Amino acid sequence: MNVNRPQSRSPRRRPTRAAHRPVWLFDLDNTLHGASRAVFPAINRGMTQYIIDSLGVSRDVANHLRTSYTHRYGAALLGLLRHHAIDPHDFLKVVHTFDDLSAMLHAERGLARILRALPGRKIVLTNGPTGYAHAVLDALGIERIFERVLAIEHMRTRERWRAKPDASMLRKTLRDIGVAFEDAILVEDTRGHLKRYRRLGIQTVWITGHLPAALARGGRPHYVDHRIRSLKSLGRGLRTGQLRGQSRKPPRSFTGTYRHVTD
Template identity: 65%
Template sequence: MTAHRPSRQRRVKTRGPVWLFDLDNTLHHASHAVFPAINRGMTQYIMDRLNVDVDEANRLRVGYTVRYGATLLGLVRHHGVDPADFLREVHTFADLPSMLRAERGLTRMLRALPGRKIVLTNAPTLYARTVLAELGIAKLFERVIAIEDMRAGNHWRAKPDAPMLRHAMRRAHVRLEDAILVEDTRGHLKSYRRLGIRTVWIVGHLPVAKTSSGGLSIRKPGAGRPHYVDRTVRSLRALTLGLRGGAFKGA
């Protein structure tokens, strides 16, 4: 009688986590200098190309970001703006290294996270790869999925577009149930949690909101955590420490 052999499927090891990291205000403190510069650049670009005043330019910039996930998508859809020209103009800086701020020990902390690591950003490829290189962490990520990679033909897409993410994950051979999104934008976390992705809201780099009395409100991790957020952290260090404490079983 031939001995029964376990099937090949039974011998397959459990898949590890796949970390999907946003870039700005997640892997570095973009609110320090980069975001203000990008916002000024976008506003000026809109003023120059659409011949509008600063108030209207700001309204369009913010409105399109809220509506489409990225200002670019609204400008392309409603005003025929050249995407490559826009991305180049607003993400080019005279001295980017001096503008970057990140956590100490960033490389060590990212290396401590088990599993694959991917950058998923609405920023353009050249800017994203330049930032990662300046931070010294480019080699820790197997790929960068930037806004140019989110297109479907001539149709531009961005986070939090759900079909875009499904397509991007298929191309990267990532199961949605294996993915953990680390992101500062709650709207993106909310949309993608519906797909079965686990979510981490990182809040340490976000601008501190002013209270009605003129004081500053301090964000406390875990305070008022939305139901679509699995974990709230102030820093990547807190994320790695949390894993040691048992957060995200299987990660």
């Protein structure tokens, strides 16, 4: 006689976590292209002239306001809004409009190929204005590679305008686009921005190839996970494990001020 025995059940498999897909946050100027050659000097001249025309001050005073506001607030615009009555949209448009932008741009050979080869989402995060950022990306032939551009207009809140390296701004920005800190990799030329955001748990990549020699000196600061000269090194960093998709605890403490170039 056959005895019906209960069939043994195969052990239930736990769902596996999807493979990590990093979210790349790319700065624009001096990261995706070399702005120090022509673009930054032109922007600085435009800012100085705008301040002269708007505030009626001398060139020396205008230069001082531009540089001091940039170092203090992360962007000259923020200081001008806090201490003077200017139209922010007019300011951004005037100082970031050029007759022949394409001729002013310098970038790595094979830039589009390098970026496409990187796994995961790609976002531009810049203190520059939206129109300028899209114009640069279009001229470089890489605009379609990025799912979005987060420019200074997107960083503002109801209360005020904000810019990198504002921590609360980045928290809100990443929350709005559904990005966890541990998934983000910030690629940036400005060490102060990397230093401020490393404490949030974001992986940091300092790119130095487009920087003036004086700003690229030194080794790899403790808040920089990976130092590179060119974007080609990003893929190699992933392969060797220097850039990982694992969650990391942020540093226990953060001290110091930040230094900002222009973007």
